[in-house]
Amino acid sequence: MSDPESVTPDQAAAWDQGSTEAESNPEPELFFVSHESDQGEQASSERSVSIAKGSRIASAVPIQKAPGSDRYPVVIQRYEGAPMIRLQADDPLQRQGQVACSTCHSVRKPNLKNTVAQLDQFHQGFSFAHGQLTCYACHKAQQPDALRLADGQPVAYREVMSMCSQCHSQQAIAYQHGAHGGMNGFWDLSRGPQFKNNCVDCHDPHVPKYPSMKVQFKPHDRFLQTNDQSSDH
Amino acid sequence: MANSNSAQNTPASPELPVVNPTRRKAVKAGFATLGLAAFAAAISPLRSAAKQTSAQAFFQNHYRELSAEDKRKVIARLEAETKEKYGAEVHIADDRPIPGTKFVYAINLSVCNGNGNCVKACHEENNHDRATHQSYIRVLEMDKGSMELGNGDSEYQGVVPKDGKFYLPVQCQQCDEPPCVDVCPVKATWKEEDGIVVIDYNWCIGCRYCEAACPYHARRFNWKQPEIPAEEVNPDQSYLSNRIRPAGVVEKCTYCLHRTRRGKLPACLEACPTGARVFGNILDPESNIRWILENKRVYVLKEELGTKPAFFYYFD
Secondary structure, three states: OOOHHHOOHHHHHHHHOOOHHHHHOOOOOOOOOOHHHHHHHEOOOOOOOOEEOOEEOOOOOOOOOOOOOOOOOEEEOOEEOOOEEEEEEEOOOOOEEEEEOHHHHOOOOOOOOOOOOHHHHHOOOOOOOOOOOOHHHHEOOOOOOOEEOOOOOEEOHHHHHHHHHHHOHHHHHHHHOOOOOOEEEEOOOOOOOEEEOOHHHHOOOOOOOOOOEEOOOOOOOOOOOOOOOOOOO | OHHHHHHHHOOOOOOOOOOOHHHHHHHHHHHHHHHHHHHHHHOHHHHHHHHOOOHHHHHHHOOOOOOHHHHHHHHHHHHHHHHHHHOOOOEEEOOOOOOOOOEEEEEEOOOOOOOOHHHHHHHHHOOOOOOOOOOOOEEEEEEOOOOOHHHOEOOOOOEEOOOOEEEEEEOOOOOOOOHHHHHOOOOOEEEOOOOOEEEOOOOOOOOOHHHHHOOOOOOEEOOOOOOOOHHHOOOEEEOOOOOOOOOOOEEOOOOOHHHHOOOEOOHHHHHOOOOOEEEEEOOOOOOHHHHHHHHOEEEOOOHHHOOOOOEEEEEO
């Protein structure tokens, strides 16, 4: 998974926007291994518009033990800044275009009565399937590049998990104990750090259902084997 | 009648059994030959010793406890053999259990979608034969509501998860009462202090009793020498886990002890894109695995057999 060739366009785009600090400091490959590359094998996607996550917050230095502690930290993947909408067509120089939500929404007044279906005209190819939520349940109407909690308080994109946890508390509790979301690195924190996914690494916030996948690799089981290539095990 | 009989026997019979001196010689010579053959057979290990690559290889085959220095030499020999046969520079460590650890695995069946990335990760991590797609993990596609393992399908293909199915990854359960260990006639497999059931591949005679004894079908037999391209060989190896096995021996999941005894997570867990897999030290009350065992609905496979698996399945 840390193979640079397996980086998905999403990740590449996120890195492209990354801070100069992250670019000038090639981080150790272990860090911030995302599961997203596995989802490159998704069986099907009805989405024709993809949304790139904000830039990854990368550590410029190797993860160290906290001062006064004999344990390494558990590092959670985080993204900074608003996501970008990737345009469907490339420009004549084959560059892929991206626009921020605020490109349009900073000059348009929000209409809270609009439904997702009605907004389809201006959001061609954009899928939305997150329960009965509407845009402004999570996005701040006055600040289209910001998020809001249920009580209206703004929340930074890097803290998006606290917003998800408002409704998905059981998953949040399970996540805290490693029973949801997966992990990489070390089980023994006295020997090395552990890395965990962000909610949005596995769940697209707009279509959060975990996607179907295609089975890529099968052992040749001896009882059902018809392939001459394998042994009779 | 009696008279006539005795009358017939009276004449001295030339056919009376007289020991023939030449026959005696032949018998003697025969026994001598047999004795020589037996002696030759008895010392045949010494003769074949000349054919072994080294004295270390010979002694490893013939009952003697290895000193630390012996072990170092054995490992150096195995590394050299891997270099010779596979063209790969590998490092074989002798990872020992971490004191105070007992490894336990758990899988969230509500989350596992049967994508099989764990199967592939195991295949690559543990230097399995490429052509056979060998792996220590078998994912069974099961009917929802059923725990009949016999109806599980390990050959499913295509898009997962399928409607009405759930997915049950099965690998070595690292039982506390391992039937595979009990049946081994040469004590080539045993349970270590951290709970991992291991095999000495150079001690295994390939009788496959353990494979038959395992109720989880978790052991595999090497029908032939694994074939792996040099660039695909995982060089990070351990004597009791993923070093390349010889043909004719049994192998099994070791919870990636070459990783986990160095504090890392197993390869199958890191490869899981759904986060269904959890691994840890059950003796640590703060560990993830303890929280799951205490807070989730947890069960083990074939509990009625009394094997006491260190491998748990749970639902959300």
